[in-house]
Amino acid sequence: MTPIRVILADDHPLVTEGVRAYLETFDQIDVVATVTNGPDALAAIERLKPDVTLMDLNMPGMNGLTATERALETSPQARIVILSMHDNPEYITTALRHGARGYLLKDIPTDEIVEAIEKVHAGEVYLCTGTEKMITGSSDDGEDGREPLTSREQMVLLRLAKGDSNKQVAGELNISVRTVETHRKNIKRKLGIATTAGLTRYVLESGLLGLER
Template identity: 80%
Template sequence: MPIRVILADDHPLVTEGVKAVLETFDQIDLIASVTNGRDAVTAIERLDPDITLMDLNMPGMNGLTATELVLERDPAARIIILSMHDNPEYIATALRHGAKGYLLKDVPTEEIVEAIENVHAGETYLCTGIDGAMQPTLDCDREPLTSREQIVLLRLARGLSNKEVGRELEISVRTVETHRKNIKRKLAIETTAGLTRYVLESGLLGLTD
């Protein structure tokens, strides 16, 4: 039986390129293509693919949040993150959220297929050139941020006050303060300036939610 794959990416050139690649391999069946995280969650729940290729940056809901939601409902789901970012912290964050693989969008055609086959076989796949650089980051035992904490962190890094964050997310200021406290504890960062610097240096500021 072919490996059933869903592609979630909002960039037309990437989508068409990946589609063209996968359609040339008989052992892979691309069963759906969506352009945002919310539709990805729905499609995965409805179609139960063997593998999902998930873009990190998508409108409406980013790939990390979508991955987390999918795995809450089906811990056996296998998701490979697609990204333009090779920052180790970015990659480690994706893996801590449950992704089984991480591919840069400019990898050779054969590597996309190799990643799909390896993850389908139960392995974790990191694309060529980033696996060695990842080891120190993966060895870190820091508690990961939840998707909600990441959303709050991104807004704090953009300079929003607790009140403004609460208004945007429709939560109380006290809830924002709790998230902020937990974020600082998990990252071992005490100041707002430090949180902003962390977001900038890790590349997370580019994520949409």
């Protein structure tokens, strides 16, 4: 079996060293890098293309949520699990909306970290023990039953609804045209809307215009 390639992103050396030492006792897991800040996490994900990244919520340079969202723009296949001390349901749902595939509290038993890595690698969403019940009914769908858009997807949607081309959106948001196309595909899938006219109507009816800066 090919080992699951993992990146650890956390600015606390005791955390990364401890987790790495534990994970390296498992033949099915290969820790390919440890980084201590958001920008280095982005670079490592793009360069190494790990199967799973464990991302600290609070890091210098760029927090884990922003790093997760930006990583998914350049590496849509990335599977990221947020590490946090916060068990507030708002933190958990926000992490999932930014594209995280899991949420782990730092005080969980270490064997649960391995379970999370394996399940996220297999395509599942993993919430550690004690957090899933907190957000039952709110983690997967929005109020209308649709999968919620990330903040960057909302920004792309607003510009598409205004009639901007993919190239124009890419220029305004400083991302590639290919990334815009990926966002556009995900937006249509999440909302179940196939046409630009339908997207425009959704923006008008949902009140998203109020989010524009």
